[in-house]
Amino acid sequence: MGDLRIGIVGAGTMGGEIAFIATQAGFPVIMKDIEQRFLDAGINKTKQIYEFKVKRRRMSPEEMDEKIRLISTTLNYDGFADADFVIEAVPENLELKQKVFAELEKACPDRAILATNTSALSITKIAEKTTCRDRVVGMHFFNPVSMMRLVEVIRGAETSDSTVDATCALAEAMGKSPVKCADSAGFIVNRLLCAAMLEAIRCESEGLLPRAEIDNALVKPDAGLPIGLFKMADQLGIDLLYKVMKILEDAFGERLAVPEIIKNLHDQGALGVKSGKGFYEYGKP
Template sequence: MTVKQIMVIGAGQMGGGIAQVCAMAGYNVHLHDLKEEFVEKGLNVIKKNLERQVSKGKMTEEEQTQTFQRLTPSVDLQNAAKVDIVIEAAVENMEIKSKLFAELDGIAAEHTILATNTSSLPITEIAAVTNRPEKVIGMHFMNPVPVMKLVEVIRGLATSDEVYQVVEDLAKALNKVPVEVNDFPGFVANRILMPMINEAIYTLYEGVATKEAIDEVMKLGMNHPMGPLALADFIGLDTCLYIMETLHEGFGDTKYRPCPLLRKYVKAGWLGKKTGKGFYTYE
């Protein structure tokens, strides 16, 4: 199967980034969200990103225009009937994703692959709400999508080899590096990353060191480009908490128990960079 038309669901940071790299690679993309204002906001961010590429000499003005012309705004889920693959990047919530995949299954053409950008939720469970579990797969991009090379490609229990191959080839066409991962809570990236972030929060909670000191140790001692607390703010503390809860529930192991300080910050609405306050304060 050849992929020509793509729908990306969710015009936020992740969805917008995925739509951008797909359009840059020459694919026609329907960028879908619930409201026109969300789609417009996503398209404006992509436009600014492409303009930055031109100013840096990484793209010509003609290429920028052609890339942007490949993006079609969508607020009607029926547009899924026109595409070869749907990449869902909606909110990280099993109930929302299950409802969406059941709807997409009824709209999309028989050959259409349904991919999810979930960072921690089981692909097999999402696939189970459809009549095409063999065509459901995980395609977990890293943030920020235009910069980060990795895509975790996650097979559900029923995902076919053919579908896996199409998605792996697509990831390569987007100039990404696909890595095959099995369907376990948190996959590889978040199963390793999130407990590290959670432990950094415990280190702060227990008064072992200040937030600045904790981040400095990991940057200078472990050569991490960003400290774990700053990274948590960048990801969103609500997302970090949700993934830790998914790991805790999925494995039933106390080592994945979310730190009480993380819960407290989320309850306070201190979600990190997106709200202007998390472990650090942002303008």
């Protein structure tokens, strides 16, 4: 496994974080994006995480340089002809992802596994425009990737067993705990978090408790959440939450339908921490 070459498509925050865990585990990485400034931002993200480790004396500066030298970048698919495993992390848009996977099928060798880091789209649909659907798989990392151990490994309709196994093995080699799941809306975590969020919203609207007190109650030991749900929604971004909830509503109906308050915040542009207002006020972003 040590000599796998890893391709990363999309050098955003996720791409940069994935480059960190891959190089930390010793894998050479080729990172692709469509503009130099995006590549620079991705590499900077990776460097930031390493620099933090050096500052905390968990790594020497020499070791950091050695890790960063494992990363090469490209604006086309140069270097992907040698890639064994590709992780796509472009924006959450089905047409865009389908286009990237069609390009990857052409650019990569026949042995390469093509993984998507989608948090909400269907793996089966993302693979639709390729003829190598047995090698397409979901590999859903959680933010921040460098801290969160979970990877949801998602099997599309035609994903092979060996693809799923190789994806779990790579996740483990990168220090993660993979969990297998089917290609069902919201996979595991987003579906269950939305069910929790919806119940919290109902409790508030019934006048049981104000949202700040609900959040406070949820972080007490008897509930055991790491952060209140309304706060979590604001950090995640109401726009992203809206998108995920819409997908859940389409798949499961009334029970997981987008609530009025999320629709309203979304339409008002109150998208959470990043826009200065969501469920809570944050002052100017």
